[in-house]
Amino acid sequence: xxxxxxxxxxxxxxxxCGGAGQASGQEGAIRxxxxxxxxxxxxxxxxxxxxxxxxxxxxxxxxxxAKKDDHLARLATxxxxxxxxxxxxxxxxxxxxxxxRGALTPAGPLxxxxxxxxxxxxxQPVAAFTYRGALQCMPQNxxxxxxxxxxxxxxxxxxxxxxxxxxxxxxxxxxxxLTRGSGTTRTHxxxxxxxxxxxxxxxxxxxxxxxxxxxxxxxxxxxxxREALRFLLGLRPAMPNRTELAAQDLExxxxxxxxxxxxxxRRDTPLFREVAGLDFDVAPLPVQNVPAGILHSDGYCVAAxxxxxxxxxxxxxxxxxxxxxTLTALxxxxxxxxxxxxxSGAFLDPGREPESSRVFLxxxxxxxxxxxxxxxxxxxxxxxxxxxxxxxxxxxxxxxLARIDDRTGAILTTGR
Amino acid sequence: MNAAALLVAAVFTAPIAVxxxxxxxxxxxxxxxxxxxxxxxxxxxxxxxxVRMGDLAGQLGNSLLxxxxxxxxxxxxxxxxxxxxxxxxxxxxGTLVLVTLVALMVPPVALxxxxxxxxxxxxxxxxxxxxxxxxxxxxxxxxxLVFAFAYSRIPRALVETATLxxxxxxxxxxxxxxxxxxxxxxxxxxxxxxxxxxxxxxxLLLPSQERWPLSLGLWSLSSxxxxxxxxxxxxxxxxxLPPVVVFLLAQRAFLTRTxxx
Numbered sequence: 001x002x003x004x005x006x007x008x009x010x011x012x013x014x015x016x017c018g019g020a021g022q023a024s025g026q027e028g029a030i031r032x033x034x035x036x037x038x039x040x041x042x043x044x045x046x047x048x049x050x051x052x053x054x055x056x057x058x059x060x061x062x063x064x065x066a067k068k069d070d071h072l073a074r075l076a077t078x079x080x081x082x083x084x085x086x087x088x089x090x091x092x093x094x095x096x097x098x099x100x101r102g103a104l105t106p107a108g109p110l111x112x113x114x115x116x117x118x119x120x121x122x123x124q125p126v127a128a129f130t131y132r133g134a135l136q137c138m139p140q141n142x143x144x145x146x147x148x149x150x151x152x153x154x155x156x157x158x159x160x161x162x163x164x165x166x167x168x169x170x171x172x173x174x175x176x177x178l179t180r181g182s183g184t185t186r187t188h189x190x191x192x193x194x195x196x197x198x199x200x201x202x203x204x205x206x207x208x209x210x211x212x213x214x215x216x217x218x219x220x221x222x223x224x225x226r227e228a229l230r231f232l233l234g235l236r237p238a239m240p241n242r243t244e245l246a247a248q249d250l251e252x253x254x255x256x257x258x259x260x261x262x263x264x265x266r267r268d269t270p271l272f273r274e275v276a277g278l279d280f281d282v283a284p285l286p287v288q289n290v291p292a293g294i295l296h297s298d299g300y301c302v303a304a305x306x307x308x309x310x311x312x313x314x315x316x317x318x319x320x321x322x323x324x325x326t327l328t329a330l331x332x333x334x335x336x337x338x339x340x341x342x343x344s345g346a347f348l349d350p351g352r353e354p355e356s357s358r359v360f361l362x363x364x365x366x367x368x369x370x371x372x373x374x375x376x377x378x379x380x381x382x383x384x385x386x387x388x389x390x391x392x393x394x395x396x397x398x399x400x401l402a403r404i405d406d407r408t409g410a411i412l413t414t415g416r
Numbered sequence: 417m418n419a420a421a422l423l424v425a426a427v428f429t430a431p432i433a434v435x436x437x438x439x440x441x442x443x444x445x446x447x448x449x450x451x452x453x454x455x456x457x458x459x460x461x462x463x464x465x466x467v468r469m470g471d472l473a474g475q476l477g478n479s480l481l482x483x484x485x486x487x488x489x490x491x492x493x494x495x496x497x498x499x500x501x502x503x504x505x506x507x508x509x510g511t512l513v514l515v516t517l518v519a520l521m522v523p524p525v526a527l528x529x530x531x532x533x534x535x536x537x538x539x540x541x542x543x544x545x546x547x548x549x550x551x552x553x554x555x556x557x558x559x560x561l562v563f564a565f566a567y568s569r570i571p572r573a574l575v576e577t578a579t580l581x582x583x584x585x586x587x588x589x590x591x592x593x594x595x596x597x598x599x600x601x602x603x604x605x606x607x608x609x610x611x612x613x614x615x616x617x618x619x620l621l622l623p624s625q626e627r628w629p630l631s632l633g634l635w636s637l638s639s640x641x642x643x644x645x646x647x648x649x650x651x652x653x654x655x656x657l658p659p660v661v662v663f664l665l666a667q668r669a670f671l672t673r674t675x676x677x
Contacts, residue, residue, distance in 0.1 A: 274644060
């Protein structure tokens, strides 16, 4: 009834608005969908403006979505409706689902035609976006996990700043020494989300793996992985608990001087720069057996249904080219995937915090990544839910790992 | 009695006061430790920043357009549908109420994809007014039920007399509508709140930022980092003002004309 009514009245209403049958959006423009908070979006707007200046004949319409969940919901519905954006930006842990549905045109060959040379880029993100024999999306950034630390809290407690090559034992001792006070003035030594991507570098660093085989199977139950997780769980007294996190999340605690160390990627840098009086820097992750970091990278993908794939490729080539990468690097949130720009002043600006930005580049050689799988995001959700039980509810590790194996097994074998 | 009313008013006013005071906080400061009533360093500049950063002025116009179309259309269609249900023969009435209840139980999220697919197919997306489209189906089955119950309180003999007099359905509806005025007021208020705060529909249907309503602009500002939250709060204060004005005006009209207070 409602659908029938809508079916009858919709054309009338639309005719009244003068919109029936017209293609929406700017004529001849390609649509580029990105997500981010307003200041991050401002960087992409600057990128589009610079592109229009460089290529006066081309038109790019930026579709800016504030939150990541909304970004994915919008992508899902627009793909379902058969009119997806020509280009969209997505994390390497999330693009495989689009490849599996045949929704992408591999970006590699399109960009090669535009003169983009893959040898100019860091190989790790290029490998992460290579799936089913082709470069599916073009990486725009490469970040690794680092330890953000509040220098003032370290100095006040008389604790040495972290140095490259510091051990797990030193890391744990530092976290414990910086946990002090009580009530609302309590400061914690360490903040870490109970997720697979935060725990993975510790597992790799301890000589373990997170998956094995084809189709992949999680290996968090193997001895080196268990040992790494046990080490992290041992740091619980130095971390804010569930109630404290409900009052203020990790980033807020760090900005208000209630958290001495925070494990995060480059993404938090602009936020910490905004806070007046916050004295912070970054340090590499502590090392146990072998140095290991985890890749964070987003890539530009081209929709298979786009009728303007060459125009889409021209825009991507500009965005990952020298000028585009310099603009995004100045925004502060990304580590450029173009090697030359990552080593330039646009990224390593000594006048802006963090002073040790080079740490992001030094860690690249030891960087590893999670496997590419269409249902990987579901696996990460399960692991996060279970690790949250271990970190915040005190659930026994054996029980948590058994449930992770149980719940992720079916996901990983049925997704390919 | 007055004291109790004041207490309730205070409880409901407190969050708005915190919102307004928070909007005066200088951005870029570490977040306060707990509830901070009066910020140490205040500024009114957040309002200008919010308007500029979120393009709120243009979005205010879009929101007004949406409610100007959607609210009267919702009241009209829901009132027609409710009248039809209330005056239908007993068996048909039962079936129609059942169908409406079933429609009410469909989770909105289940309609996201079909709605976008359908409207994209018709080429309607990216027009601000498309957000008002559910109004032609009364926005929510709940509003239809509100009217159905309001009309069902009219003595049946009156409706039957009007039918015997040979009045058309439209004339009968015109005759009965004043009896459902409180329901119309309630539905208009609820529909106003629904369309003023809609986020998902514009998010999925309007790719161009210049076509967004204020609610989506505010949603976007809410993703600002915590030290920049005063800017979001300033935007929230601005977005709250029009509904407050509408409520105050409508409340006066409602009390004097409907309840004759």
